[in-house]
Amino acid sequence: MAKNFFDKIRPAVSEGGKLHWLHSSVDAFETFFFVPDRTTGKGGVHVKDCVDLKRILIVVVMSLVPALLFGIWNLGQQHSIVFGLDWGFWQKVWYGFVKIIPLYLVSYIVGLAIEFTSAQLKGHEVSEGYLVSGFLIPLIVPVDVPLWMLAIAVAFAVIIGKEVFGGTGMNIWNPALLARAFLFFSYPSKMSGDTVWVGGLNKALAGGTPWKGGEVVDALSGATPLSHASLDGLSAAGTSAWNLFLGDIPGAVGETSVIAILIGALLLICTGVASWKIMCSSVVGALCIGWLGTAFGVTDIPAWEQLLMGGFAFGTVFMATDPVTSAQTETGKWIYGFLIGALCITVRLFNPGYPEGMMLAILLMNTFAPLIDHYVVDANVKRRLKRAKTV
Amino acid sequence: MSDQIRLKKGLDLPISGAASCEVTGRVAPGLVAVKPTDFRGMVPRLLVKEGDSVQAGTPLFADKQHPAMVFCSPVGGKVCAVVRGDKRKLLEVRVQADEKNAAVKFDVPVVSALARQDAVDFLLKTGLWPCLKQRPYGTVADPEATPKAIFISGINTAPLGADPEYALQGDVNAIQAGIGILGKLTPGGVHLSLPSESFSGSEFHKLTGVTFHQFSGPHPAGNVGVQIAHISPINKGELVWTVDLHHVAVIGRMLLKGVYDTRKRIAVAGPSAVNPSYVEVTAGVCMKDLAPWFGEGNVRVISGDVLTGEAVGREGFLGFYHNQVSVLPEGDYFELFGWINPFRSHKFSVSKTYPAFLRRKKYDMDTNENGGERPFLMNDVYNKMLPMDIYPLYLFKACLAGDLEKMENLGIYEVLEEDVALCEFVCPSKVPIQKIVRDGIELMMKEM
Numbered sequence: 001m002a003k004n005f006f007d008k009i010r011p012a013v014s015e016g017g018k019l020h021w022l023h024s025s026v027d028a029f030e031t032f033f034f035v036p037d038r039t040t041g042k043g044g045v046h047v048k049d050c051v052d053l054k055r056i057l058i059v060v061v062m063s064l065v066p067a068l069l070f071g072i073w074n075l076g077q078q079h080s081i082v083f084g085l086d087w088g089f090w091q092k093v094w095y096g097f098v099k100i101i102p103l104y105l106v107s108y109i110v111g112l113a114i115e116f117t118s119a120q121l122k123g124h125e126v127s128e129g130y131l132v133s134g135f136l137i138p139l140i141v142p143v144d145v146p147l148w149m150l151a152i153a154v155a156f157a158v159i160i161g162k163e164v165f166g167g168t169g170m171n172i173w174n175p176a177l178l179a180r181a182f183l184f185f186s187y188p189s190k191m192s193g194d195t196v197w198v199g200g201l202n203k204a205l206a207g208g209t210p211w212k213g214g215e216v217v218d219a220l221s222g223a224t225p226l227s228h229a230s231l232d233g234l235s236a237a238g239t240s241a242w243n244l245f246l247g248d249i250p251g252a253v254g255e256t257s258v259i260a261i262l263i264g265a266l267l268l269i270c271t272g273v274a275s276w277k278i279m280c281s282s283v284v285g286a287l288c289i290g291w292l293g294t295a296f297g298v299t300d301i302p303a304w305e306q307l308l309m310g311g312f313a314f315g316t317v318f319m320a321t322d323p324v325t326s327a328q329t330e331t332g333k334w335i336y337g338f339l340i341g342a343l344c345i346t347v348r349l350f351n352p353g354y355p356e357g358m359m360l361a362i363l364l365m366n367t368f369a370p371l372i373d374h375y376v377v378d379a380n381v382k383r384r385l386k387r388a389k390t391v
Numbered sequence: 392m393s394d395q396i397r398l399k400k401g402l403d404l405p406i407s408g409a410a411s412c413e414v415t416g417r418v419a420p421g422l423v424a425v426k427p428t429d430f431r432g433m434v435p436r437l438l439v440k441e442g443d444s445v446q447a448g449t450p451l452f453a454d455k456q457h458p459a460m461v462f463c464s465p466v467g468g469k470v471c472a473v474v475r476g477d478k479r480k481l482l483e484v485r486v487q488a489d490e491k492n493a494a495v496k497f498d499v500p501v502v503s504a505l506a507r508q509d510a511v512d513f514l515l516k517t518g519l520w521p522c523l524k525q526r527p528y529g530t531v532a533d534p535e536a537t538p539k540a541i542f543i544s545g546i547n548t549a550p551l552g553a554d555p556e557y558a559l560q561g562d563v564n565a566i567q568a569g570i571g572i573l574g575k576l577t578p579g580g581v582h583l584s585l586p587s588e589s590f591s592g593s594e595f596h597k598l599t600g601v602t603f604h605q606f607s608g609p610h611p612a613g614n615v616g617v618q619i620a621h622i623s624p625i626n627k628g629e630l631v632w633t634v635d636l637h638h639v640a641v642i643g644r645m646l647l648k649g650v651y652d653t654r655k656r657i658a659v660a661g662p663s664a665v666n667p668s669y670v671e672v673t674a675g676v677c678m679k680d681l682a683p684w685f686g687e688g689n690v691r692v693i694s695g696d697v698l699t700g701e702a703v704g705r706e707g708f709l710g711f712y713h714n715q716v717s718v719l720p721e722g723d724y725f726e727l728f729g730w731i732n733p734f735r736s737h738k739f740s741v742s743k744t745y746p747a748f749l750r751r752k753k754y755d756m757d758t759n760e761n762g763g764e765r766p767f768l769m770n771d772v773y774n775k776m777l778p779m780d781i782y783p784l785y786l787f788k789a790c791l792a793g794d795l796e797k798m799e800n801l802g803i804y805e806v807l808e809e810d811v812a813l814c815e816f817v818c819p820s821k822v823p824i825q826k827i828v829r830d831g832i833e834l835m836m837k838e839m
Contacts, residue, residue: 003725031763035729039691039722039758044825045815046697046719047406050738051745052762053819054730056769059744125763169766169820271744275771328770328784377785381800384780388626 006030024119028126053128059273060132063264064318068139070260071253072096075143078198078250099199100253103138106147110154111137118163129168129175129324130158136176136318139254140311141183142196149187153179173366174325177359184359197250244308255314258307265317274321277330278337282316283307285341293349306345315358316341325366329376336372340365395587396621398608400778402813404550405739406697407753408667408718410658412557415668416683420466420488423675424474424708425451427462427481430521432530432836435462435481443470448495448518448651451484457534463518465653465674467493483708488673494650502571502646510575517645521711522638523576526616526631527804528832538632540579540623545595545636546586546606548613549696551667553658553714555636556593558669560656563594565643570600572642573634584618608778616810620779625804637714657709661697661718662755663690676709678716685718691758693717698812699825722759730762741772741817765820776813779805783814787824790831795838798831807832 006026012019013026030036031054040046076092079085087095111134119126137154157179162171243249247257255261268274290303307313320326320340327336340361347357427435435452438461439445445468450461464470466488474483497517500509511534514520523532523541532538545555559566573581580602585593587607596603604622611617615633625631634642637655644652653674660667663686670681678685678692685692685705693700695713703709709716729735733746738761739754740747773783781802789797808825815824 003727027763033727035726035759035761036763037723037725038760038763040760041823041826042702043829044823045812046691046693046700046702046717046758047404047756047816048759048761048821049740049742049817049819050729050735050761051740051742051817051819052730052821053765053768054762055744056742056819058731125765127765129768167766169768272742272771273744323769323771329782330771330774377782377801380780380782384626384800384802387624388628 003034006034021120024124024126025116028116028119031125056273057128057132059267059271060318061135063267063273064135064139064254066260066263067254067257067314068100068135070247070257071139072100074248074256075099075199075253077248079200082198082201095199096253099143100138102147103141103143103145103150104134106150107137107154108134110151111158114155114158114163118167122167124167127168129162133157133175133179136254137179140176140180140252140314143199143253144196144201145183149183150179153182153186156182169324171324172370173363174319174322177319177363177366180359181363197252241305241308244305252311252314255311258313261313261317268317268321274317275323275326275333275337277333278321278326278340279316281334281337282320282341282344285338285343286312286345287341288338289342289345289349293345298349303345306348310348310356311358312341312344315344315362319358319362320365325369327369327372327376329373332369332372332376336365336369339368395605395607396618397587398606398612398617398621398778400775401548401609401611402741402776402817403548403609404697404756404816405751405753406550406662406756408661408664408755409551409753410553410660410664410667410669410715412554413668414656414671415666417671418673418676418680420468420492420673421680422471422485422487422677423464423466423673424483424485424677425462425464425675426483426708426710427452429711430462430531431528433460437473437481437484439470439473439484441470441473444468445470445486446493446495447653448497450518451486452481454531457515459512459515460520460531460534461515461518462521463651465651467491485708494652497645497649497651499646499649502568502575505572505575507575510572514572514642518651519638519642519645522634522642523632524634524712526619526625526633526807528836529807530836532632533630536630538577538579538630539625541573541577541581541632541634542615542619542622543581543583543601543634543636543639544613544615544618545583545593546613547714548610549715550610550698551658551660551715551717552613552696553656553669556589556595558656558658558714559636559640560594562640562643563598565640565647566595566636567598567600567643568646569634569639569641569643570598572646573639574600577632579623579631582618582622584613584615584622611810611813612778614810616805616807617778620805624780627799627804629804635712635714655714657713658715659684659718660715661693662757663688663720664718672709674709674711678703678705678707678709681716684716686720689721689723691719691721693719697756698816699809720755720757722757722761724759726759742819760821762819762821764822767820767822769819772817772819773814776817777806777811779810781805783811786831787811787814787822787827790827790834793831793834795835798835803828803831803835 013023073093075096080087111130115130157175161175161178165171245258249256269276287303290306293299327333343361344357434455436455437452438450445464447467448463451464452462454460464486468488471487472485476482521531525532570581583601584604584606587605590605606612656669656671659670691702692705694703694710697717777783786801789801808828
C-alpha cells in the first residue's frame with residue numbers, strides 16, 4: 001500500500017518533476033519504510049553489509065528506552081511525594097507521560113524541521129542523526145522547562161552545533177548536550193537550583209499555591225541529592241546509595257536511574273554500537289579522582305558513590321560515546337574517556353556552587369578529542385617516517 | 392624455516408556458491424579481448440587494426456611512454472574489433488581465434504646465464520612484462536626501475552576465490568622456471584607467501600630460489616599488499632613489484648615452451664552460478680563462453696571477486712589480472728522495514744546489531760546497497776578490516792581532501808583499493824571507499 005503511494009508520487013519528485021524540490025523529504029520517508037532498490041556501483045564492492053545508519057541509530061534509541069520508561073514513572077513518583085498525593089502506579093505513569101510528550105513534540109518538530117530544510121537546501125538525503133539527539137534532549141532537561149526555551153535550545157544546537165559544520169558526522173560537540181548547555185547558560189534560573197527537577201514544583205512555588213505535605217518538601221526539598229551531597233555528604237541528603245542506583249530521586253528524566261542506564265549500556269556494548277573503552281575509562285577516571293578526593297579529605301563521599309550520582313552514568317553511557325564527537329582512534333578513546341570521568345569528579349569536588357560537572361566535562365573533551373587523536377595518529381606517522389629512515 | 396604471521400583483523404565473507412574442486416568445462420580459445428583499462432598508468436598505442444591476422448604472442452598495443460612494453464594477443468586468429476569509448480579512449484581489442492590458433496615461437500635464452508637487462512628485454516619482447524605490477528600505486532612495472540623485492544602471494548582469501556593450489560595443479564615446473572627469471576630482476580629476492588595451515592603439504596613449498604613466508608587469518612591475509620606490509624613495508628621512495636602466481640606460471644611456460652600460453656583454471660562461483668566449479672579458459676575469455684555456468688534472470692557477472700572485481704555483463708571479458716568470475720543476483724528490490732526487522736535472517740552483517748553473528752551459514756548475497764550514502768559516522772568498523780599499521784579512516788579523509796602530504800604520511804604507498812575493499816563492505820554509511828582511495832592514488836600519480 002505504502003509502496004503504491006511512493007510509486008505514484010515518484011514521477012512528481014524525480015528530476016524535472018513539479019515537486020522535485022521536495023525529493024529529500026520524500027526520500028527520507030520512503031527509505032524509512034523501504035530499504036531502497038539501489039544497487040552497488042560498478043567500481044566498488046558488489047555486495048554490502050546489511051547494516052546502515054538507521055539500524056545503528058535505532059539501537060541507540062532502544063537503549064535509551066529503559067531510562068525513558070523509568071523516568072516517566074519517576075516524574076509521577078516525585079510529583080506525588082512532593083505534593084503528598086496518594087497515586088497508584090498508572091496515575092504516576094500517566095502524569096509523567098503527559099509531562100514528557102510536549103518535550104518530545106517540540107524536540108522532534110523543531111529539530112527535524114531544521115534537518116529536513118537543510119537537507120532540502122543542499123539537495124542531500126536527510127540524515128538520521130537527529131533521531132538520537134532528539135530522543136536524548138527531553139531526557140536531560142528539567143521537565144518543567146518552558147517549551148519556547150526548549151525550542152530555541154534545539155534550534156541552537158542543530159543549527160550552530162551541527163549544520164554550520166556540515167551536518168551529521170561533522171559536528172564538534174554533542175548536539176544534545178549543546179542544547180542543555182545553551183539552556184543552562186541562557187536561562188540559569190530555569191535550569192538549576194533545588195526546585196526545577198520535580199514536575200509542577202516551580203509553578204506551585206511561584207504561584208504561592210499551598211500544597212499538601214509541605215513538611216515532606218522541607219525534608220526533601222525537591223533538590224537533587226547531588227547538590228546536597230556536595231555540601232553535606234550523602235546521608236544528609238536523605239538518600240541512600242540504593243536510591244541513587246534505583247533512581248527514584250528527583251533529577252532530569254533520563255539520568256536518575258543507574259540501573260535503567262546500565263540496561264542501555266549493556267545493549268550498546270553487546271551490539272558494539274558504543275565504545276566500551278570510553279565507558280570503562282570514564283569510570284576509571286572518575287574512581288581515580290574520587291579516591292584522591294577522599295584520600296586528601298576533600299570529600300567524604302566514597303569514590304564509587306560518585307558513579308551513581310547526577311548525570312555521570314547517563315553522560316558516560318550515552319553522551320561521551322557519541323561516535324562523531326568522541327575520540328576516533330582506539331588509543332585516543334582510552335585517554336578521552338579517562339579525562340571525562342576525571343574532569344567530571346574534579347568539578348564536583350572543587351566547585352560546590354556547581355555540582356554537576358558531567359555536561360561540561362564532556363563538552364570540553366569533545367573540543368579536545370581531535371587534539372588527542374592528532375597525537376595518536378601522529379605517532380603512527382612518526383613510526384612510518386622512522387621506518388623509512390632506518391632502512 | 393620461514394616466519395609465520397598470524398593476522399586477526401579482516402573477514403572471510405560468508406557468501407554462498409563456492410567453487411567445488413573439479414573442472415567442469417574447457418572453453419576452447421574463441422573470442423577474447425585485451426583491455427588497456429586493466430593496466431593503470433598505461434597509455435596505449437594501437438599496433439594492429441581490425442581484420443589483421445595475429446598469433447598468440449603478437450603485440451596488439453604498446454605503452455606510449457615505453458614503446459618496448461607490448462601487450463600481446465593470447466590467441467591466434469583475426470582482430471575482429473577495436474572498441475573505443477568517450478574521446479576515442481581505447482577500451483578493448485577483440486581477437487577471434489581461428490582453428491589453428493597459431494602462436495609466435497620465441498627463442499628462449501638460458502636463464503641462469505642471463506644478465507638483468509637481457510631478462511628485462513626478454514619479458515618486454517614476449518609481452519610478459521604487464522604481468523609485473525608495481526607498488527606504490529599498482530601500475531604496470533616501470534622497465535627502467537629496479538624494485539626492492541618481488542612479492543608473490545600463494546594464498547587467495549578473496550570471497551569465492553580460486554585456490555591457487557588447485558588452479559595451478561601441474562604448473563609447478565613452470566612456476567619454478569618463472570621464479571628463476573624474476574630473481575634476475577631484483578636484488579631483494581623473490582618472496583612467496585603460503586598459507587600456514589597447508590604449508591608443508593603444499594606443492595609450492597618445494598620451490599627453490601624464493602624466500603617463503605607463512606600467513607594465516609581471514610581475508611585480506613591473501614592480499615599481496617597486506618603481506619608486504621608485514622614482510623617489508625613500502626617506504627617513501629621504494630618500489631616493489633608483485634606478480635600473480637598464475638602469471639609466474641605463464642612466464643615459466645614461455646621459458647619452457649617458447650610460446651605465450653595463458654590457459655588457466657578459473658573459478659566460476661557465486662550465489663547465482665550454476666554448478667560453481669573450475670573452468671579452463673584462455674586469458675581475456677568472453678563471458679558468453681561461460682554462459683552455461685550463469686544462472687537465469689537478473690544477475691550481475693563480475694570479472695574478479697565480489698569485493699574488487701568489475702561488473703562486465705554477460706557479454707564482457709575476463710580482466711587481465713582476474714582468475715575468477717563471480718555471479719550474483721542483482722539487488723534492485725525494495726525491502727519493507729528491512730532495517731527494523733530484528734532478525735533479517737537472509738542477510739549478513741558484521742554488525743552485532745543483527746544476530747547474524749550467531750548464525751553459521753552462507754548467504755545468497757546480492758548487490759543491494761542496503762542503505763543510503765551518509766557521511767562517515769562510526770569510527771571503529773574500518774580498522775577491524777585492515778590488518779596493517781594504518782589508520783584507515785584518516786587515510787580515507789586525507790584522500791577525500793586531496794591532501795598529498797597527509798596521504799603520504801598516513802600510508803597511501805602501502806595500500807591499493809583491494810586492500811581496503813572490506814572497509815567499504817562493512818561501512819554503515821555506504822561510502823564508496825575504493826573509489827576514494829583510487830582517486831587519491833590517481834592524484835598522487837599526477838602530482839608526485
